[in-house]
Amino acid sequence: MAVTDERRARLAANLNKLRAYHEIQNEMGRVVAAVNFGQPDKVLARFALGRPDVSVEWADEGVFIGPEAVTTIVRETIGRERAPGEMVDLQLTTPMIEVADDQRSAEALWWCPGAGTLVEGTDEPEAIWLWGTLAADFVPDGGTWKIWHLHYFRYIKCHYDRGWTDDTSLINRPNVPMHPLAKPTTHHNPYSPLSIRDGLPAAPRPHRTYEGIGWMLNRDKTH
Numbered sequence: 001m002a003v004t005d006e007r008r009a010r011l012a013a014n015l016n017k018l019r020a021y022h023e024i025q026n027e028m029g030r031v032v033a034a035v036n037f038g039q040p041d042k043v044l045a046r047f048a049l050g051r052p053d054v055s056v057e058w059a060d061e062g063v064f065i066g067p068e069a070v071t072t073i074v075r076e077t078i079g080r081e082r083a084p085g086e087m088v089d090l091q092l093t094t095p096m097i098e099v100a101d102d103q104r105s106a107e108a109l110w111w112c113p114g115a116g117t118l119v120e121g122t123d124e125p126e127a128i129w130l131w132g133t134l135a136a137d138f139v140p141d142g143g144t145w146k147i148w149h150l151h152y153f154r155y156i157k158c159h160y161d162r163g164w165t166d167d168t169s170l171i172n173r174p175n176v177p178m179h180p181l182a183k184p185t186t187h188h189n190p191y192s193p194l195s196i197r198d199g200l201p202a203a204p205r206p207h208r209t210y211e212g213i214g215w216m217l218n219r220d221k222t223h
Contacts, residue, residue: 023144027146039078050067051148054147059152069181069182090114105209109201113131132155151187151213158171171190202219
């Protein structure tokens with residue numbers, strides 16, 4: 001059977017998508033490692049800071065849009081000095097990555113279980129659970145794939161010894177910007193004994209070209 005130009009193009013596109021999938025997995029792994037060890041410069045190196053609408057939304061902290069806002073919040077949170085005994089340890093599982101057919105963007109989702117240690121003043125360190133989901137848009141930038149939009153959907157944040165059904169003190173705050181550079185949170189619905197889980201963020205789907213950040217909040221599960 002003859003190998004047509006169309007078949008060659010389709011094979012090349014599939015190989016490029018596979019390569020992109022691998023690169024995106026590694027890039028997000030490097031981001032989470034840098035978050036865990038408090039390395040803001042390594043986090044920021046994985047963002048497409050040349051785009052004016054680059055953004056970060058972290059649980060109920062608000063939405064940070066633009067290179068200045070993203071740089072500021074990453075440096076202030078991940079780059080702050082940590083107390084002895086303080087810990088953040090997030091993990092990445094169940095990658096779901098869809099590279100657009102035009103290969104100019106990708107949508108990605110990971111489940112993100114984790115644990116941590118809070119240290120406040122002279123109190124004894126307190127162990128906590130940190131569970132959520134990371135959703136992101138990626139774009140090719142400078143020969144690699146970088147984060148365009150990142151949204152951490154927190155599901156559980158509670159004290160280890162009390163668990164998520166008894167301790168809801170760490171999961172909810174007023175949905176107002178907590179920082180002068182932040183805009184209001186778009187979605188925050190952590191576990192509560194009084195609520196029903198809503199299945200967000202949505203898993204990315206195959207798509208031809210980028211259609212907006214709204215895929216993360218798509219409740220349509222029919223296809």
